[in-house]
Structure formats: structure tokens, C-alpha cells
Amino acid sequence: MTRAKTWRTGGYVAGNYAFILPFLAFFLVFTAVPIVQAVVMSLHDWPILAKKHPFIGLGNFSKLMADEIWWQALRNTLWFAFLAAGSITVFSLFVSLQLHKPGRARSLYRFFFYVPVVLSVAAMGIVVGWAFNTQFGLVNALLTPLGIEPINWLGEKELVIPTLAMATLWWGFGGPMLIYLAGLQGIPKQVYEAAEIDGASRRQTTWKITLPLMTPSIFFVLVTQVIAHIQVFGQSYLITGGGPGRESYTSIYYLYQTAWRYYRMGYGAAIAVTLAAIILVITLAQFWWNRRQSPVEY
């Protein structure tokens, strides 16, 4: 009796794997192996130029836990991620709700709002550095005629992280805006029509229909934004150099300097592994919180 060909038979399976082989090869070489290598390095004393790299177990991690600079960088990072991810998640939702309404110029607005996304972080850094310059910047030039004294946006301890988050909001809200617009287009028109027949106001429609049905998109944006902004580097590196003092010094900046300025790859890898663990925990917590919410169905 001949066995019927199914998706589980060898020929099919081999064919399927052949299709994913190119991606798999790239994934192994550029992602999986470096991750394993980073974990291995984090367990060694690994000065990059040295010939020997002795195994030190969890030595790098125990040093990291006692490292004040690490904790300051982590605090700065989490504060930045909270502000940037939070503001982008909310602001891009607000903008997409406005742009979803019928209007003649909405395509142009979408294009216009998306333009900053195409800037590299280096270009964004140049623009923001000049815009927020205390003496010669555009922002203070606009505020001064209103009677507001020049603000040292990037030089004050309390202002520097919020200013970087504000700049990141301008730079980065275009991407999530597109995700929200796609989500809004996925909501069936019949639902709105039924609400209209029932006499729901525009505000009620937004709060009772649109936002609940957008929950998956909002959750996706929030999770990806948090992950992205915990890895903040360019803003701090290019715009403030981590200053004043270490008030805008971030975890990835510390990782970069440790590995590529001080050539201590083992300690740098320990920072990377620890930060990855923190991101994982925060992401799992977000998923856990999301699962506890009641699913919205109409």
C-alpha cells in the first residue's frame, strides 16, 4: 500500500525547507550565532586585542550589578523609552484618527507626516541639534517673541531626556501612523453604520467602537516602540554626547563605549545580554497585561 503524499512527507518537507534556506542561512550567520557568541563572551574577560580570554563565569554580571554608571544609564533609558514609546503610541493614534477622516489633502498630510521617518538618525541628530540649540536654535527663536526666555533644552538635567523624546516623537511617529491607518481601514463599515442608526455620537463611536477595535494595533505599536526605544543610542550619542554629566547617557551608549572605545568585549556583552533580558521581561509583561484584557468582538 502506497503512503499518500502529505505536507509531512519527506519530499514536501525538504522542499519547504529549501524555500526558507536563504533566510535561515542569514538568520543563523547574522543573528543566531552572534547571540550565542554574545552570551559566551559575557562569561569571559575579553579585551578585544588580547590573545587570551579567560573564562570568569558570572563575573561580568556581578560587576555590572554593582556598577553605578550602568544603573544611571538604565534609569535614563527607561525614562526615555517610557516618554518616547508612550508619546508616539498616543500621538500617532491621534494623528491617524484625524487622517482617516475624508478630506481632500489627507494623502498629502500622510506623506508630509511620514517624511521624517526616512531621515537617518545622523540626519535627525543634525536637525534636532540645531533646532534645540539654546542660542541659535529654531525652537527658542519661535518662543522668544512670545516672551519666553531661551530654554537650555539639551543642557538641563530635567529637560534633556524629555527633549530627546520629543525629537524622537517628531522623527518616529510616521511609522506607527501607517500601522494605525491600516488598522482603521480594517474596521468594517457596517459597525459604524449600525452605531449611526443607534444614534451614537462621534465621540461615542471613537471611544466605544474605534479604539476597542484598534486594540491589537495599539498593542503592537506599544510593544515594538518600547523594544525600539529601550535600544536608544543615536539620539544620545549624536545630540548630547550623554550629557550634561551622564544625564542622557543610555544603556546602549554604555555598551558601545565599553565594547568599542574601551575594548572590553566581555563586559560589553554582559551589558547586551542583561539589556536583552530586561527587554524580554518588559515585553512578556506587556503580553501578560494584554491577555488579561477582555477581547473586543462585535
Added chain:
Amino acid sequence: MKKVLALLLAGCVTTLAVSAQADANKPIVIQAGNANAKTKLVFWNGLTGSDGVTLDGIVKKFTDANPDISVRVEKMVWATYFDKLLTSLVSGSGAPDVFLLHEFEIPQFASQGVLYETGEFFKPKGDLDKADYEPEYIKALLYDGKTYGVPLDRHGWGVIVNKDLFKKAGLDPSKAPKNAKEFIDLATKLTIDKNGKHPNEPGFDEKNVVQWGTFASWPKPNFLSVLWQFGGNWTDGKGKATLDTPEAHKALQFWVDLIYKYKVSPKPAGYDGWQSLANQKLAIIPEGCWIYNFLVDSKVPFGVWEYPQFGDKKAAVWTSGHVMYMPVNESGDNLKAAKKLITFLSQNTAAWATAGMPAANLKVRNALKFSEVPVAVTYGASFKRQGQFDVGHKAITEIIDKGYAPELDNALNGLKTVDQALKDANKAVQEILDRE
């Protein structure tokens, strides 16, 4: 609609313009000489400004004189440069034939055996004479008794003044202060609030200063210079950090007092010293000689001083040097050609002074004319008289960037007291010294 389109177009153009500017971070490649020449050299450096263009010109003179050699000059910003250089030296392939480092980085690289020893460049084996360089420069090239690198220039710290602002205040910009008191007096006269008052006058509005007398610019050279002048240093050279000392306190307190006590300098964070100088809002700026091209381009009428005497023990000012190196595995025809190039560059650095950089070779430096290159001549004379190199160490970058520089910044920006900042700096530096 037309307005919207115009706005969009302007936005796009700005975006493209800024993106193009950001591409300045990519390596700039200059091919000097015939690309098909018998021997092809690659020369890496981090001189992406107009100083790099000056150096390109000197390299071209070399290839004109040596048609059998071509030089591919690859310039990239220093941060990228160090990443690439390190990777190439570690992998043992793709490294340039010639590259630049600073003298204080020698222990960091030489201790790992990646630098070519250059004792043979000097007499009796080579063409260069150690007597043509300051003895402390030759000493700064030593690691474990061996010489690494050939000096290109001796750059460093001095003072630039805005002549217009001096003249408006009825002061002579050519008359440099002799001590800290004279410096503070000058800076006080040159600091003006929106009502025309100076910091030593009643009713001075420190929140509305329209012109600053001076600026506590890059903390490292300012602090080290004054620390040395008070007779201190960041280490005793025997493995002990010495930043929590009376000398270090006096040095940092001097700079902090300019901001918070005498009110003649703004807080450094967020303040753009160069643009302020060019826009007639800053009178005196302690600065590196590499500011020269900016001064020329911005057409600011400037004067130049040797670094003043702020401390009470000895004359000193921070200096450093661009030094030329080869990787340890350089060999064959490329080794011979690289030696030729390095020797040529070290002897033909007169043009390099047009970028503000005093030549390392004293014969070349002494022949420079003030009327042609005022910054290089004045700074060069200052370095000869009082220049001091930083202490080299295997972990020097970490000692500076992680150990004490952020703490200096904390004190200068009012985030920590001088006492706390120096205690923290000392602790951080000691931890690094203990580990290494």
C-alpha cells in the same frame, strides 16, 4: 494647495540636504597618484575637515615625487575610524598601510603588539633625526623602551579672542593676561547683560547675558592644563589615581568659579562656543589650534594668546600629537613605500600649519611665519615653552571618557559639587587602574 505643495517640496529638499550632510559620516576617499602604480598604499585618518584636505595636498606632492607609488587616502570621522581600525588590526587583514593615532594611545595599541616599531626610521638607521623633535615628544613615543610612530604635528590648547569685542570695551586684544586674576578681570569687563552691566556691578542680570567674557570649553584640556600648573596630575604614575587632591580641587574650582562665582562664563552644556565667538557674543575662548580654519571661514577678527598661567607651580598647557603608524605585519614593497611616505610627511608639514597645526618637526615649525599662520606659530611657541603631554596608559580612553571627563562635566554644569565630582572621578579612575 499650492502652498501645501511648496511646503512639501521645501520639506523634501531640506530632508535630502540634511541627509546629504549626514552622509559626511561615510569615508571620504582620495586617490593620490596613479591607481595602477606598482605599489599601492592605503592611508587612513580621521581628518574629515579642511585640515584633511590640506594633508591630501601633501600626500599628492609625495605621489608626484614618487610615481611608482599610489596612495588611497580614506578619511572618516574619528569614532568610525577607531571602530574600523580596531577591527582591521584584530582580524589581521584589511588594515591600512599607514594610519594616524594620538601619542597617548600608544600604550593601548602597542601593549597588544599591533603596531610596527619605528626606531629604524630615526638615525642612524633612518633619515629622521630625533634632535628635530622636542625631547618630551620622543619620550611620549616610547612603550617598553621601544619607539612607536613618527610624529606629524604637535597640536593642543591655547586661547582665541574676538578682537572686535575687545576694541568695543576699550581693551587691547594683543595683551594677554599674566595670571588668573588678570584673566578674571578681563572676562568681567567683557561680560555684559542686556542692560549693559558687568558681573561686578549691582543689578547684573545673570539670566540675560548678551555677551560672555569667556567660556569653560572642553573640560579635559582646560582641567589638565590648570591641574599641571598647580603641580598635580590625574595619576602618580605608579597605579594610584590622584584626582581627589588639593591641586585637583584648585584646578576644577577655578573653572567652576568662572561660571558660578565670577559669572563670566555660561554653563557649558548647550552652549556653542565657536558660533558665539563668530557671532560677537563671546570674547575669549580657550580652544584647540584646530579652530583655525573655522576662524578664517567665519571671517571673525581674532587674536591668539598662549595659554595663560592660572596655577602657581609651573607653566603648563595640554598638548597632543597626530602620530603616523603602520600595522605590525606590514612587509615587502608596501613596507618600503609606507616608510617613504611617513618620512616624507614628517618632513613636509609646513603646509599642515595652514590647518592650524604646528609641525612636530622643529626645523619646519621654526620656519613658520606669524603673518601666514598665526595660530600655528603662537601655539607652537607655547607648546615648546610649556607644552605637556598627557600620561599614556593602556586604558587611557576609558580613564578619560568613563573615569573623569563626565565628572568634570557634572561639576561645571552644577550637577555635583567640585568635592563630590572629584571624589567620584578618583574612585572611577582608581578602579580602572586597579583592574589594569
